Amino acid sequence: MGIVRLLAIVAIVWFAFRLYRGVRRTRVPRAGVQDRLVRCASCGVHLPLKDARRDSDDAPVCAHHQHR
């Protein structure tokens, strides 16, 4: 009975640890991508990656230069 209880505790701890690591792994990169700054290929202004557009060469540009 002691081993069964020990295995159950180990399984719960392992599951909680996996859940905790999974939550951290999905949260951290998402915030990192949104806060990353890129440089406009036309005017050189820095803007968040989520606000950046792509020009015909797939370079990041600001909204003012997206149609070049």
Ligand SMILES: [Zn+2]
């Ligand atoms: Zn620009």
